[in-house]
Amino acid sequence: MCRFADVxxxxxxxxxxxxxxxxxxxxxxxxxxKLNFQFQHKExxxxxxxxxxxxxxxxxxxxxxxKVKQRMGDKKLVDLLSNTYSSKLFTSKFVxxxxxxxxxxxxxMNPRQAGASGDGTRKGIDIAIALDVSKSMLxxxxxxxxxxxxxxxxxxxxxxxxxxxxxxxxxxxxAYLQMPLSTDHxxxxxYVSSASPAAVPQQGTVISEALKMSAGVFNKADKRFKSVILxxxxxxxxxxxxxxxxALAKNGVMVNAVGLGSPEGTTIIDPSTGLExxxxxxxxxxxxxxxxxxxxxxxxxxGVYVRLQDSDQAVALIRAQLSQIEKKAFNDxxxxxxxxxxxxxxxxxxxxxxxxxxxxxxxxxxxxxxxSIA
Numbered sequence: 001m002c003r004f005a006d007v008x009x010x011x012x013x014x015x016x017x018x019x020x021x022x023x024x025x026x027x028x029x030x031x032x033x034k035l036n037f038q039f040q041h042k043e044x045x046x047x048x049x050x051x052x053x054x055x056x057x058x059x060x061x062x063x064x065x066x067k068v069k070q071r072m073g074d075k076k077l078v079d080l081l082s083n084t085y086s087s088k089l090f091t092s093k094f095v096x097x098x099x100x101x102x103x104x105x106x107x108x109m110n111p112r113q114a115g116a117s118g119d120g121t122r123k124g125i126d127i128a129i130a131l132d133v134s135k136s137m138l139x140x141x142x143x144x145x146x147x148x149x150x151x152x153x154x155x156x157x158x159x160x161x162x163x164x165x166x167x168x169x170x171x172x173x174x175a176y177l178q179m180p181l182s183t184d185h186x187x188x189x190x191y192v193s194s195a196s197p198a199a200v201p202q203q204g205t206v207i208s209e210a211l212k213m214s215a216g217v218f219n220k221a222d223k224r225f226k227s228v229i230l231x232x233x234x235x236x237x238x239x240x241x242x243x244x245x246x247a248l249a250k251n252g253v254m255v256n257a258v259g260l261g262s263p264e265g266t267t268i269i270d271p272s273t274g275l276e277x278x279x280x281x282x283x284x285x286x287x288x289x290x291x292x293x294x295x296x297x298x299x300x301x302x303g304v305y306v307r308l309q310d311s312d313q314a315v316a317l318i319r320a321q322l323s324q325i326e327k328k329a330f331n332d333x334x335x336x337x338x339x340x341x342x343x344x345x346x347x348x349x350x351x352x353x354x355x356x357x358x359x360x361x362x363x364x365x366x367x368x369x370x371x372s373i374a
Contacts, residue, residue, distance in 0.1 A: 040110035040340075047105045051098055058094050086363050093359050100352035107345035124163035125225045125325050126181055128214035129154060132232035132260075134172035134205050135197045135277065136287040139233070141266035142308065147195070150231045150260055153311045154192050157229070158185045160319055167217040170195055171210035173202030181217050197271075207232060207241040207297065211255065215248050227254040227322055230297065231308075233261040234290030242296045249301040256303040256321055258314060261289035 039045075131154070137147040158166060166188045168179040176199070178191050197203075207230065214228040228248070234257075245255050265288030268277040277285045291307065298305040304321040308314045 037111065037113050040112055041108065044105060044109045047108065048102065050105075051102060054094070054098050054101065086361065089359060089363070090361050093356050093361070096352050096356040096359065100349045100356065103345050103352065104349040107342045107349060110340055110342040111345070112340045112342075124161065124165065125227060125322065126165045126167070126218055126222075127161070127226070127322070128167040128169060128181075128217050128228045129192075130169045130171060130175070130207075130210040130214045130228055130230045130232075131192070131195055132172065132205060132207075132210075133170050133195050133197050133199055134203055134235075135270075136205070136233055136235050136268060137260065138197065138271065139261055139266050139268050139287045141262045141264075142260055146233055146260040147197075149308060149311070150258070151192050151195065153231070153258065153308055153314055155189055156311050156315045157318060158188060160315055161322070164322075167214070168192065169210055169214045169217075170199050171206060171213070172197065172200035173204030173206060174200055175206060175210040175213040176200060177213055177217065205232065205235055206238055207234070207293075208238050208244040211241065211244045211248060211297075215251065215253055218251075218253065220251065222252065224252045225325060226252065227256060227303070227325060229256050229258065229318065230294070231258045231260065232294065233287065234259060234294040235261075235287055241293065242300055245297045245300040253301060254303045254321075254325060255297055255301040256318055257294040257298040257305045258318070259289050259291055259294045259305065259307045261287065263289050263291060265289070 131150060133147065137150065138145050140146075142149045162185065163183075165181040165183050166179070166185060167177070167181045168188055168191050170176050170178050178195075178199075179188055182188065210230070211228060214230075218226045248255060265286040268285055268287050269275070270277045279285055289307070291305070295305045297303075304317065306314045306317045
């Protein structure tokens with residue numbers, strides 16, 4: 001029996017390959033052994049197409065040599081003058097170079113095997129953090145300002161969930177995926193620390209687009225194990241945000257909202273001028289926390305709304321809500337100790353190229369003479 005995708009061959013010797021894990025053994029006498037063998041850079045397999053280009057180039061060179069030979073004159077005379085040339089040696093050089101190239105591609109893909117230091121498995125959930133970086137987040141009713149308070153909250157939250165995968169979306173007038181799902185929380189914290197209104201020049205608060213962008217990082221096949229944490233003051237948000245949240249809920253996404261600021265609001269200091277921000281009419285802009293909008297979004301997905309005042313308390317409330325989401329096991333290569341084999345393939349490629357350099361295209365004079373007499 002042979003089944004592709006998850007390859008399974010059964011005939012005395014059983015070979016089962018599922019993703020990157022290979023198991024080999026016999027059906028009767030031997031125990032199945034997990035090899036945990038994989039390629040680090042699978043996307044480089046496309047380079048094997050270069051062998052096809054080599055073959056076309058080789059065929060063209062043979063055609064060109066034959067045409068030149070025909071143009072030179074009498075065939076017997078040309079054969080006599082070129083009797084030291086060996087087409088077999090020329091073909092051998094091509095074969096050696098092609099094999100060296102193929103081995104070089106394998107080396108670039110880095111074949112590797114997981115070591116025994118750990119199975120690289122974590123059990124957690126997937127979380128997309130959607131952070132509002134609009135200029136209203138610079139309001140100081142939550143000292144030092146709303147954005148800095150949000151960054152402190154995110155850092156504490158990530159420290160409390162080391163086994164969860166994190167994605168980061170920044171939004172204002174548009175939404176941008178800053179970091180895809182990853183267990184590299186150190187990288188996530190770097191992105192969070194550098195977040196500012198300058199990251200999204202177009203101003204506004206398009207929460208619906210941020211929710212769609214956040215949902216896009218999840219595996220659509222999973223109807224659970226995932227949550228969006230929306231962090232915003234909710235000001236001037238688009239009316240379609242709640243309907244977008246309801247659509248996400250149908251796909252198993254829970255949206256938990258964290259509100260920043262105060263319902264009374266405060267002025268916004270423009271960092272470029274150091275003055276209070278004013279509208280087109282010259283009136284001082286007052287930025288207020290829109291709790292009703294954020295609550296509506298959270299309620300639509302059976303999530304929770306938390307007003308951020310004390311970071312530790314807010315983290316505890318969000319963690320309690322996330323704990324209700326069933327967790328799944330997933331592989332984290334950062335936890336695994338790999339044995340890399342690329343150096344052996346690179347060495348084999350170097351040896352073959354060295355051998356090709358010493359393969360001549362012409363026969364020794366003595367053998368060439370014998371061939372011409374024949």
